[in-house]
Amino acid sequence: MATIHCFEGKPRFSCSQCSTTVALADELISKAFSGREGRGRLLHSACNIKLGAHEQRQLLTGVHTVADIFCVGCSTRLGWTYLRAFEVSQRYKEGKYLFERERIFKDNAWELDDQPSID
Ligand SMILES: [Zn+2]
Known part of the structure; x- marks a missing residue:
């Protein structure tokens, strides 16, 4: 797949x-999504990832065609990308990326994004 350039700094x-940088923080849509192993973050785009096989998966919000995404650096499974949603209300997720919360970290020191949340 095409690699999107991620800007240093x-x-x-x-x-x-x-x-390995896998997405720009600006691309974050939501950090309250459900991953397979807990919370997930939905992003508009990703970089430095490899796609796994396409498969249909029953998610909480219905059947989706998804492909797992893997880090190009270490081949860790990071989450998945939504290729197709069958429910019209879920179509906004098509082409987006779901990262498992525990598999990525936000790479800046000044925004304390990962403090315990109050929700
Ligand atoms: Zn990695």
């Missing part, structure tokens, strides 16, 4: 295993 999300 911008807040970004990185692989928690090998620190």
